[in-house]
Amino acid sequence: MSADARGWRVALVADTLVNPPERARAELPDVLGVLDANGYGVLQLPPPGEHSLLLAVIADQVAEYAHHGYAVVAIGVSGVPGDGLHWRSLAPVLRNRGVPVPPRHILRLDLDPELELQRLAALVSSYDVPIEEQRRWRV
Amino acid sequence: MTEQDAPRKVALLANCLLNQNAKVCEGARYRSLVSPVVEALRSRGYLLVQLPCPELAFAGARRWWAVYEQYDTPAYRAHCQRLARAIAPLIERHLRRGDEVILIGLDGSPSSGVRFTSSKPDWGGRPNRPEDDWEIVPRRGIWIEELEAELARRGLPALPATGWALDMGRFDEAGSRRDLEQFLDGRESSAR
Numbered sequence: 001m002s003a004d005a006r007g008w009r010v011a012l013v014a015d016t017l018v019n020p021p022e023r024a025r026a027e028l029p030d031v032l033g034v035l036d037a038n039g040y041g042v043l044q045l046p047p048p049g050e051h052s053l054l055l056a057v058i059a060d061q062v063a064e065y066a067h068h069g070y071a072v073v074a075i076g077v078s079g080v081p082g083d084g085l086h087w088r089s090l091a092p093v094l095r096n097r098g099v100p101v102p103p104r105h106i107l108r109l110d111l112d113p114e115l116e117l118q119r120l121a122a123l124v125s126s127y128d129v130p131i132e133e134q135r136r137w138r139v
Numbered sequence: 140m141t142e143q144d145a146p147r148k149v150a151l152l153a154n155c156l157l158n159q160n161a162k163v164c165e166g167a168r169y170r171s172l173v174s175p176v177v178e179a180l181r182s183r184g185y186l187l188v189q190l191p192c193p194e195l196a197f198a199g200a201r202r203w204w205a206v207y208e209q210y211d212t213p214a215y216r217a218h219c220q221r222l223a224r225a226i227a228p229l230i231e232r233h234l235r236r237g238d239e240v241i242l243i244g245l246d247g248s249p250s251s252g253v254r255f256t257s258s259k260p261d262w263g264g265r266p267n268r269p270e271d272d273w274e275i276v277p278r279r280g281i282w283i284e285e286l287e288a289e290l291a292r293r294g295l296p297a298l299p300a301t302g303w304a305l306d307m308g309r310f311d312e313a314g315s316r317r318d319l320e321q322f323l324d325g326r327e328s329s330a331r
Contacts, residue, residue: 006160006167019186032177039170041158044189046229053225060196061161068200070160 007039008138009128010065012058012074012102014084015047027109029117031075038124040073045090048081055089063097069137071128072102075120079109103127146237150185151230152176153244153251154192156303161192163204168310175316176243176303183323185241188229191222193250193282203266206259206273207249210281219250219282223289234295241326242298243319244283247306252280254302271308299326 016024017031035042043061046054066072076083083106091101105123107116128134156176159167180187194202194210197218233240244253259273279287287297301322304315 004162004165004167005170006162007170008160009171010158010160018189032172036171036174041160041171042189043158044187051225051229053221054191054229057191057196057222057225061192064195064200065160070200 007041008069008134009038009040009071009073009124010043010062011035011040011124012043012045012062012072012085012090014045014076014080016077016080016084017075017107018042018044024109027113028077029107029113029120031107031120034117034121034124035075038121040124045084045086048084051086052089055086056093059090059093059097059099062094062102063099066099066102069129069133072099073124073127074102074104075107076104077107077109146239147233148183148185149188149233149238149240150180151188151190151240151242151298152180153248153303154190154195155245155251155305156243157187157189158192160200161195163194163202166204166306168305168312173303173305175312176319179316179319179323180243183327188226188233190226190251190282190286193219193222196222204268205249206257206262207252207276207278207281208258208260209262210249215281216285219285220289222282223286226286227289227293230290231293231295239326239330240298241323242283242300244280244300244302245306246302246304247275247308248280248302250280250282252278252302252306253283253300255304255307256280257306273308275307 020028043058062072074085076085094101105120155161156173159169159171197215245251246253246255247257249257254277255275256278257273258276303319
């Protein structure tokens, strides 16, 4: 095996942003491209609907990352129920697992896609856990 | 038929194909996602459905490397069964509406292997094994076995499946890409 390449950053991403509906593709920025360029792995959230067991499974994974020096953010999109983040279900489960609720970034479909892309890139490029946490875990 | 009603192409992806942070220490070959897989699928019109990572939530982000035999325990299989029950309703919904669903796992993985998994029955104890002393054997990983069992329990058909050969010892990206594209394009031409 070679040296490990992981980026130590994880994004919870609304399903709509992973799988944009054809009619909305022009309005939605290439979120996976931005995350890839900034070293974020993706944890895909399910589409709207009831997914309590799957959200619990996702929360288990987020807890493991948050407790071991990984930066976690959540990226949703306006115009989808709950911005596609299932936050009312997910946030309490994360709190139960002792995870600080990750910062949320909501892309707005009513604004210029190019500006929205820049806003997203600004957040994800600058966000990380404190340097002491990085030093503790990223060896 | 509206866009919403039309049958779609759906690819189930091993978790780490979208998130290399899920890999065991020293196993991440990419910073974020495995872009050749994402590009190959998106350019062919596939929707992506990420499977949960069974090892991360069971043995942790700082787990040791392991082979099939070490994960082949009742507790790990029960954990995989819980994960399968969590994701199966989404998969079932796609299959019941007539979508074409395929599975892209991770060949060589003890959990997510599709065509191959890693094997070494005598691994155990202090983790001081030399590099590359495990074997690659033609077999599903444990997570894929349990996922397929859950889908079968629901009366769903077996999924066409292949694996991205990330955990085969020596990784050949160009070869893996050709292999994946042949799998995808072979399905396209047989469907015509």
